[in-house]
Amino acid sequence: MTRAGKIVALITVGTVVSVLAAEVRACFIRAPLPVQVWADHIRVDIVDNVAIKTYDCVFKNPNSQAVVGGECFMELEPGTFVDKMSVTVDGKEMQAEILDVKKANEVFQDIVRRGGSPALLEYYGNQLIRTQVPRIAPNGTVRVRLTYTTTLKPQGGLVRLRMLNTNPKTLMQKLDSASIEVNIRSRQPIQNIFSPTHPVQIVEKPDWDVCLQWSQRDYLPKHPFLMYYQLSPSDVGASLIAHRDPDDEGSFMLMLSPSVPTPERREPLAPLPKDVVFCVDTSGSMIEGSKMQQAREALVYCLKHLRSGDRFNIVDFSTEARAFRDRELVAFSPESQRAALEYANNLHARGGTAIEEALAKSIELLKGSDRLKMIVFTTDGLPTIGEREPQKLLQRVTELNGQGIRLFCFGEGIDVNTRLLDALALENRGETDYILPEENISERISRFFDRVGTPVMTNLQVRFEGVAVSDVHPRSTPDVFQGEQLILYGRFRGAGKGKVVVSGVWDGAQRELAFDVEFPDVTDDDRHSFVPRLWAGQRVDFLLREIRKQDKPEQELVDEVIRLAKRYGIVTPYTSFLMGEDLFHIKPPGFYRGRVLERAQIDVAPGTAPMLKREIVEGAKDQAANRRSNAAGNFDAYEAQIEKQLQAEGRKDASSLEALRSIGSRTFYKRGEYWLESEYDEAKHGELIDVEVGSPGYFELIDRDGRLAKFLALEQLIFNVEGRWYRIQRKRG
Numbered sequence: 001m002t003r004a005g006k007i008v009a010l011i012t013v014g015t016v017v018s019v020l021a022a023e024v025r026a027c028f029i030r031a032p033l034p035v036q037v038w039a040d041h042i043r044v045d046i047v048d049n050v051a052i053k054t055y056d057c058v059f060k061n062p063n064s065q066a067v068v069g070g071e072c073f074m075e076l077e078p079g080t081f082v083d084k085m086s087v088t089v090d091g092k093e094m095q096a097e098i099l100d101v102k103k104a105n106e107v108f109q110d111i112v113r114r115g116g117s118p119a120l121l122e123y124y125g126n127q128l129i130r131t132q133v134p135r136i137a138p139n140g141t142v143r144v145r146l147t148y149t150t151t152l153k154p155q156g157g158l159v160r161l162r163m164l165n166t167n168p169k170t171l172m173q174k175l176d177s178a179s180i181e182v183n184i185r186s187r188q189p190i191q192n193i194f195s196p197t198h199p200v201q202i203v204e205k206p207d208w209d210v211c212l213q214w215s216q217r218d219y220l221p222k223h224p225f226l227m228y229y230q231l232s233p234s235d236v237g238a239s240l241i242a243h244r245d246p247d248d249e250g251s252f253m254l255m256l257s258p259s260v261p262t263p264e265r266r267e268p269l270a271p272l273p274k275d276v277v278f279c280v281d282t283s284g285s286m287i288e289g290s291k292m293q294q295a296r297e298a299l300v301y302c303l304k305h306l307r308s309g310d311r312f313n314i315v316d317f318s319t320e321a322r323a324f325r326d327r328e329l330v331a332f333s334p335e336s337q338r339a340a341l342e343y344a345n346n347l348h349a350r351g352g353t354a355i356e357e358a359l360a361k362s363i364e365l366l367k368g369s370d371r372l373k374m375i376v377f378t379t380d381g382l383p384t385i386g387e388r389e390p391q392k393l394l395q396r397v398t399e400l401n402g403q404g405i406r407l408f409c410f411g412e413g414i415d416v417n418t419r420l421l422d423a424l425a426l427e428n429r430g431e432t433d434y435i436l437p438e439e440n441i442s443e444r445i446s447r448f449f450d451r452v453g454t455p456v457m458t459n460l461q462v463r464f465e466g467v468a469v470s471d472v473h474p475r476s477t478p479d480v481f482q483g484e485q486l487i488l489y490g491r492f493r494g495a496g497k498g499k500v501v502v503s504g505v506w507d508g509a510q511r512e513l514a515f516d517v518e519f520p521d522v523t524d525d526d527r528h529s530f531v532p533r534l535w536a537g538q539r540v541d542f543l544l545r546e547i548r549k550q551d552k553p554e555q556e557l558v559d560e561v562i563r564l565a566k567r568y569g570i571v572t573p574y575t576s577f578l579m580g581e582d583l584f585h586i587k588p589p590g591f592y593r594g595r596v597l598e599r600a601q602i603d604v605a606p607g608t609a610p611m612l613k614r615e616i617v618e619g620a621k622d623q624a625a626n627r628r629s630n631a632a633g634n635f636d637a638y639e640a641q642i643e644k645q646l647q648a649e650g651r652k653d654a655s656s657l658e659a660l661r662s663i664g665s666r667t668f669y670k671r672g673e674y675w676l677e678s679e680y681d682e683a684k685h686g687e688l689i690d691v692e693v694g695s696p697g698y699f700e701l702i703d704r705d706g707r708l709a710k711f712l713a714l715e716q717l718i719f720n721v722e723g724r725w726y727r728i729q730r731k732r733g
Contacts, residue, residue, distance in 0.1 A: 035068055036060045038141060039177045042163050042225075046152065046184045049159065049231075055146045058176075061136035069135035072144055073107075076127040077162060085148035087131045096131040096146075104128040108709075109702075112694050117715070124702065124709030156518075157230050158192075158239050160527065164225035179215035180225055183208040189259030191237030192230040192485055196253075196530050197223045202483065226530070228255075235259055235269060235507065236457070238500055238515040242492070243523045243531040245665055246722075250492045250519060251532040252469070256502060257485030258456055269456040269507055271482060273309035274372040275329055277362040278302060281379040281412070283318045286349035289437065291380060291412060297442035299344045302376065302449045306332045313365050314343060317358035318351030319385055329365055355379060356386035356393055359407075359424075363400045372458040372479060373405045377424070378445070380412035390420040398427055404459070406430045406479070408452070410445060411620070413437055414613040418620035419548060426545055429476050431628070434621035436614070454482035457506040462488060466498030467519045473538035480506075489535040495521035526707055529664035536568040541627055567678050569660050569667040663710055668717065675717040680725065688718065688727040698728070 038060035045052045061068045072089075076082065078101050087096040099107065104127055108120050129146065136142050152159050164180060180198070184190060185208050193202065198214045205211035212227065230239045236258055244250030258269040278299055286292040299314070306312055311329035316322055324343045330336045359377065366373045387393045401407070407428035409421040412435045425432040435444050457480035462472075472490035480486050498519060503512040523529070543561050547553040564570060661668045667678040691697045693715060701721065702709050711719055718727050 035070065035136065036062055036173070037175060040164060040175055041177070041179045042181070044161065044163070044180075044182045046182070046186075048186055049152045049154065050149065051152050052147065052149050055144075057144045057146075058141050059133060059136060059144065060141045061138060063138055065138050067135045067137060070133050072131050072133045074129040074131075074146055075123050076129060078126055080127060080150055082129075083149045085129070085146070087129070087147075088145045089131070089133060090143055094131045096129055099128040099130055101125060101127055105706075109699060112698075115694075118693060119713050119715070121702070121709040122713040125706040154231060156239070157232055157237075158241070159229050159231065161227040162224055164221060174218055174220045177215070177217050178219040178221070180213070182210075182212045182227060184210040184229065186231060188231040188233060189235075189237075190229055191232055191259050192228065192239045192255040192257045194229070194255055194485065194487070195225070195227045196534060197226045200227070230255075232259070234513070236502070236513055238502065238513075238517075240500065240515075240517040240519075241528045241531055242519050243526075243528040243665060244492075244495075244520050245532075246522050249470075250495075250523075251535040252490055252492055252519065253528075253531050253534060254462070254488040254490075254500060254517075255485055256460075256462075256488075257480065258506070269482075271307060271454045271456055272372060272458060272505065272508070273307070273311070274374065274453075274455055275311045275366055275369045276302075276306075276374045276376065277313050277315055277329075277365050279315045279317070279358050279362045279375050279377040280347065281318075281353065281358075281381070282316045282347050282349050282351075283353040283381060283384075284350055285353075285381050285413075285415070288413075291441060292347070292349045294441035295378060295412075296344055296347055298378075298445035299347075300341060301442060301446040302453070303337060303340050303344060305449060305453055306337065307454070308332060311369075312340070313362075314340060315358055315362045315365070316347055317354050317361075318349070320351075320354055321358040321361045323361060323365070327365070329369070352384040353379065353381050354385035355383040356396060359397050360400055363397070363405060366405050367403065369403075372455050373403065374430070374452070375405060375407050376410075376445070376449070377407060378410040378412060378441075379416060379421075381415045382417055390417055390423075394420060394423050394427065397424060401428055404429065408448070409433075410435060410441075410448075411617065412441055414610065414617045416617065418616055422545075422620065422624070423549070429478070432620070432624045434617050434624065436617065436621070451484070452481050455479050456482050457486070457504055460486065460502065460504035463501050464498060465501060467496060468493045471535075471539060473535070473542055475542065489531075489538045491535065492519050495519050526664045526710075532665045533568045533570075533662060533667075536564045537570050540564050540570050567667060569662050569669075569678065661714065663714075664707075666711070666719070668711075668714060668719070673716050674727070674729075675714045675719075677717070677719040679720065680718050685725045688725050690727050690729065692729060692731050694731065701726070 036059065037057065039056075039058040041056040043054045043056075055074065059072070076098070082098060085096060085098075087094045105124060107128065108124050111120055112118050131144075133142060133144065152161075161182065164178060180200075183205065190210055193210060193212065195212070195214075200212045200214045203211050203213055210229075214225070228239070228241070230237045236256065239255045240252055241255070242250055242252040280295055280299060282292070282295075286295060303312070310332040312332060313329050314324035324330070324340055330340070359375070362375045362377070366375070382388070383393065387396060397407075405428060407425055407430040409425045409430065409432045411418060411421050411432070414437065416434070418432075418434070421432050421434075424430075433444065433448065435441050460477040460479065462477055469490045469492045472488055474488070477488070478486060496519060498517050500515045500517050501512065502515070503510070505511070540561055543557050543564075547557055547561070550557075659670045661670075661675065668675040669678065670676075691701065693712075698712070702712065705721075708721065711717065712728060714728075716729050718725060720726075
């Protein structure tokens with residue numbers, strides 16, 4: 001678990017570290033007083049794979065009386081070549097040296113042997129930059145600024161950056177602030193820009209092809225910042241990242257995206273023309289508050305952001321469904337836009353809710369189209385006219401839509417049927433979102449249309465040749481919109497070279513591309529060990545959707561959700577109970593099935609109490625957001641969902657961040673004094689090999705495989721090493 005630029009502090013070597021076992025801080029001090037890493041701000045400027053990295057870090061002395069000074073260590077990944085390095089402390093240039101992996105490991109082991117916390121072993125196997133930090137006044141701070149130049153080495157055209165691992169996640173101490181900015185300029189087209197750990201924003205910046213930014217106050221560094229981008233001369237690029245542990249199937253993540261414009265090619269793939277029907281609820285309930293006015297504003301925004309070549313229509317519905325133009329789509333033009341805007345501004349709330357008729361009319365308008373077809377459907381209530389039974393309504397829409405229409409659903413307020421809207425969208429290659437009464441409808445829908453209003457690759461099909469793959473998610477290959485990319489997750493058996501063949505429509509024509517890929521037999525490092533967890537998140541989401549479709553879910557689906565949730569520490573609104581103390585205890589048959597069904601089957605119905613209605617819609621909204629985060633591969637969504645669900649259940653004293661750690665491809669749960677690996681079963685694995693922290697046997701484990709050090713950073717744990725179960729514990733006495 002590394003990053004170029006991790007900071008820890010160590011006070012003079014001669015001081016005894018007796019207090020560290022009692023209270024360990026993120027900065028390791030060889031003195032009885034702590035020093036905190038207070039802020040970490042990173043900028044990376046990359047020009048044709050030559051990177052200038054600047055780390056601006058603040059140390060804080062939280063002691064009210066003592067003055068503290070020491071040594072600052074900044075971490076580098078193994079093999080990093082550093083050139084033109086400079087270090088300043090509060091503006092004064094300081095001497096610095098680089099410790100190679102061997103010397104750095106000696107530092108880590110020496111800390112543990114002297115009774116210091118094993119937490120630093122999380123960074124075992126990396127180089128270190130060492131410099132002196134002058135004495136810090138009581139309650140004072142000192143700013144350390146490191147700048148160096150290094151050459152990035154693409155692997156298979158893929159460049160990887162790893163940063164912001166300031167505090168060991170085994171300790172979980174927050175920073176006052178953290179930020180990252182990555183600027184890239186390249187003569188080769190840039191593709192597949194992706195962070196599996198942090199929600200980055202891509203912004204425009206003069207003189208740079210790409211600028212990514214992320215920042216947060218009061219930041220808890222659960223994961224180091226990871227980022228990938230690909231360099232390729234083609235208009236469309238594909239990157240495959242794979243990880244495989246011994247004696248297990250492998251997991252992969254396939255990223256596909258168009259090139260980002262560069263000085264060599266200033267134009268991205270041209271947006272494809274689309275056909276879109278805006279299906280808008282104008283029933284009487286929309287008169288509440290400002291819902292109708294906001295719905296008009298959202299529709300006006302979407303109409304103003306249509307493009308030349310698009311075709312559109314508006315279907316508004318209350319007791320019956322009406323259309324802006326009967327029986328046809330309208331070609332976008334200034335004249336048709338003006339007429340549509342006038343129509344939108346004259347919409348008023350009245351009558352019942354004829355959802356069946358409205359969706360049938362919208363689908364009929366899109367029949368015969370050979371381009372991307374989408375319906376943007378908004379409603380604030382349950383159907384009151386026509387078919388009212390959700391399952392029959394879903395079946396009716398599925399029967400009508402045999403032509404690949406994407407259905408995007410927005411539920412407004414707390415009287416919507418979340419199961420119906422989720423099913424309508426997911427069965428018709430779309431998305432759902434929910435807008436609570438206090439939220440702005442027009443703002444949410446306009447943000448959505450900014451994203452999906454510019455398709456660049458549609459009707460995509462992906463096949464793999466040469467290696468057997470399975471459980472690929474999402475099951476239906478999504479479209480690619482401007483500024484986005486397609487990410488597929490799956491499992492594989494076998495190993496070796498293969499091909500990924502992608503077909504679909506882009507640049508105005510039906511096209512096909514083949515990409516060479518390689519699947520590893522066994523992964524010899526943990527650079528991509530996050531991939532199995534991301535795949536499992538997609539798999540669990542798929543299984544939960546299948547469970548919700550069934551009146552009586554198949555037990556094997558429920559069992560698979562439980563197994564994956566436990567193995568990878570994944571939480572959804574339906575499986576949050578797995579984080580409880582009952583996780584490692586045997587429950588009566590049907591227990592888990594009941595708990596899953598409890599959350600999966602409940603929904604809004606006439607007579608439902610308002611508080612329960614809101615809870616159901618909030619849960620559906622969280623699930624939709626979590627689904628989008630899963631699709632984007634964002635680690636933080638999992639922990640955020642855990643915390644939110646535990647609080648919703650009134651368990652505010654239970655912190656998931658204290659009870660759960662995901663390290664590499666493994667997950668650990670805190671039970672009593674020990675961290676237990678997720679697959680540990682006391683009944684099956686009763687015979688444990690006891691090893692004391694800092695003993696010869698302890699360091700023999702590290703010498704056998706340096707990657708085990710990041711697990712040993714948890715200090716007291718039970719885990720598997722090559723099929724044998726070890727119990728690591730502190731020295732007795």
